[in-house]
Amino acid sequence: MVSAELTNSHIVAEFEAKTKKSKARHLRGRELFPSGVVHDSRYMKPYPLYIDHAEGCRKWDADGNEFIDFYGGHGSLLLGHAHPSLVKAVNRQIELGTHPAACHETELTWGELIKLLIPSAERLRFTSSGTEANLLAIRLARAFTRRKKLMRFKNHFHGWQDHVAFGSKFHSGTVDVPGILSGIVENVIVADPADPDAVKQTLESDGDIAAIILEPTGAASGQIPLGREFARILRDVTEAQGIVLIFDEVVTGFRVSPGGAQAAWGILPDLTGLAKILAGGLPAGAVAGRRDILELLDFGVAEAKGFDKVPHQGTFNANPLSAAAGVAMLGQVAEGDVTARANEQGDKLKAAWNAVFAAEGVPWATFGLGSSVYVFTNPDGLDIDPENFDATLQPIQVMEIGGNHPACKSFRLAMLVNGVDISPKPGGIVSAVHGDDDIAEAAEAVRASIAMLKAEGQL
Ligand code: PMP
Numbered sequence: 132m133v134s135a136e137l138t139n140s141h142i143v144a145e146f147e148a149k150t151k152k153s154k155a156r157h158l159r160g161r162e163l164f165p166s167g168v169v170h171d172s173r174y175m176k177p178y179p180l181y182i183d184h185a186e187g188c189r190k191w192d193a194d195g196n197e198f199i200d201f202y203g204g205h206g207s208l209l210l211g212h213a214h215p216s217l218v219k220a221v222n223r224q225i226e227l228g229t230h231p232a233a234c235h236e237t238e239l240t241w242g243e244l245i246k247l248l249i250p251s252a253e254r255l256r257f258t259s260s261g262t263e264a265n266l267l268a269i270r271l272a273r274a275f276t277r278r279k280k281l282m283r284f285k286n287h288f289h290g291w292q293d294h295v296a297f298g299s300k301f302h303s304g305t306v307d308v309p310g311i312l313s314g315i316v317e318n319v320i321v322a323d324p325a326d327p328d329a330v331k332q333t334l335e336s337d338g339d340i341a342a343i344i345l346e347p348t349g350a351a352s353g354q355i356p357l358g359r360e361f362a363r364i365l366r367d368v369t370e371a372q373g374i375v376l377i378f379d380e381v382v383t384g385f386r387v388s389p390g391g392a393q394a395a396w397g398i399l400p401d402l403t404g405l406a407k408i409l410a411g412g413l414p415a416g417a418v419a420g421r422r423d424i425l426e427l428l429d430f431g432v433a434e435a436k437g438f439d440k441v442p443h444q445g446t447f448n449a450n451p452l453s454a455a456a457g458v459a460m461l462g463q464v465a466e467g468d469v470t471a472r473a474n475e476q477g478d479k480l481k482a483a484w485n486a487v488f489a490a491e492g493v494p495w496a497t498f499g500l501g502s503s504v505y506v507f508t509n510p511d512g513l514d515i516d517p518e519n520f521d522a523t524l525q526p527i528q529v530m531e532i533g534g535n536h537p538a539c540k541s542f543r544l545a546m547l548v549n550g551v552d553i554s555p556k557p558g559g560i561v562s563a564v565h566g567d568d569d570i571a572e573a574a575e576a577v578r579a580s581i582a583m584l585k586a587e588g589q590l
Pocket of ligand 1: 352
């Protein structure tokens with residue numbers, strides 16, 4: 132079954148003609164995995180691509196098609212695929228063993244780099260993913276404050292664990308959440324960032340709020356932008372109320388700036404969830420933050436002060452392969468200009484795509500902070516100039532539906548037909564190894580994709 136806009140589409144037919152091996156693999160995958168995928172975001176119609184190998188900013192599918200990659204390993208890649216420095220570090224480590232079941236020096240170097248880069252990181256704990264990092268941050272906040280509730284924001288994504296698996300783009304409802312205990316749902320307030328006064332009032336009047344978690348640059352890593360002022364308000368009120376402020380910097384960490392959004396804005400949270408670039412494309416996460424909060428994990432402090440420590444295990448915490456890749460990655464973030472370079476290339480990409488939208492008379496606009504790129508697809512047909520569109524000045528309600536144009540799915544497929552893999556938001560992640568030629572080629576793919584959509588009457 133394909134959705135209405137994909138039925139009888141030449142774009143789908145061209146996609147299918149190019150990707151026969153992916154289709155065959157998808158049929159096998161469907162016998163194993165629900166919908167044939169292992170991550171909800173990889174679900175797509177008519178079927179997802181199977182990628183065989185990747186290098187730099189390119190990847191190749193099972194049929195040998197080449198794509199410029201703007202999916203960026205779900206945001207985990209800052210140096211593209213198989214960067215020689217990371218390949219070397221991981222190869223070296225694999226020969227030294229993958230699991231000593233012990234402490235190891237690489238975790239120290241990795242931790243020291245995080246402490247150096249992330250301004251609020253006085254202490255930290257490694258986890259295996261961003262989901263786990265945020266889960267641990269929330270548990271620590273509850274234990275620290277001895278309060279129960281968590282405040283989150285509509286559309287903000289923090290992973291798939293029970294406290295955060297609803298009220299996001301993936302499950303917009305906040306009642307009858309399938310599979311989640313009502314006791315958890317009842318203790319989570321999903322607030323609307325469009326109404327900061329109401330947020331402030333709730334924080335000031337409800338004495339049982341342990342923590343607030345947010346994506347500091349806005350939902351979906353800035354697709355629905357929030358400015359510094361919002362974070363400032365939250366910082367002030369949480370400080371006054373003794374509420375733990377958690378920045379989810381799983382995507383923004385090391386990307387918005389080497390020290391994440393908090394360094395760029397000069398606003399320090401109490402706890403930070405990190406992942407993705409943290410380990411250069413290998414699996415890992417970390418909670419970093421205030422020493423007095425992280426101390427709840429400390430055996431000695433718990434014994435001396437007479438409290439039950441917060442439990443936390445994890446077979447693959449700081450696993451040596453991720454640690455080796457993380458050290459190689461963050462070493463370059465700390466020493467060089469890789470973050471700035473990715474942001475610069477991101478800005479060029481936005482300008483190039485917007486020039487195409489303007490030239491083709493399509494009222495869409497590419498926006499985003501630095502290397503995080505989104506396309507505002509303007510489903511309500513607002514009168515905008517793609518080259519002068521400021522997403523931060525739009526009402527939140529406008530940006531909330533910015534990725535909802537009925538042609539979005541076809542646009543993504545058309546881009547694949549034209550040799551470019553974007554994310555389904557729609558948008559993309561730009562790395563430090565995307566060159567000017569890649570950006571120019573991707574802009575031509577946008578032009579060709581628009582022509583295909585226009586030919587089908589979808590635009
Ligand atoms: N927070 C944010 C902002 C994310 O984008 C993601 C992953 N897309 C997560 C948390 C969850 O991280 P992970 O997939 O490593 O569990």
